[in-house]
Amino acid sequence: WAYKTESSPGSRQIQLWHFILELLQKEEFRHVIAWQQGEYGEFVIKDPDEVARLWGRRKCKPQMNYDKLSRALRSVSA
Numbered sequence: 001w002a003y004k005t006e007s008s009p010g011s012r013q014i015q016l017w018h019f020i021l022e023l024l025q026k027e028e029f030r031h032v033i034a035w036q037q038g039e040y041g042e043f044v045i046k047d048p049d050e051v052a053r054l055w056g057r058r059k060c061k062p063q064m065n066y067d068k069l070s071r072a073l074r075s076v077s078a
Contacts, residue, residue, distance in 0.1 A: 016069075017076050019058060023051070 023029045024043055032050045036042040045051050048066040056064025 014058065015076075016055070016072050019055060020073075023054070 020033070020043070023033045024035060032047045032054070033043060033045050036044050048069070052064050052066040052069040055069055056062055
């Protein structure tokens with residue numbers, strides 16, 4: 001689930017790629033992030049501010065914003 005890991009509630013140890021995958025697998029987050037139609041392994045972030053807010057909540061970093069999240073995403077995708 002996007003806010004807590006199954007193994008350790010409130011854990012801040014989750015990596016960004018795993019968090020993104022969790023969001024992509026949950027129907028309730030399709031309005032926020034979804035797989036790109038017809039493109040294997042590509043996704044589209046429909047609401048960047050909400051994805052950043054969810055990531056900040058998960059990591060206990062309320063100051064998280066999309067600018068910070070996007071920098072982290074670039075290092076994951078490189």
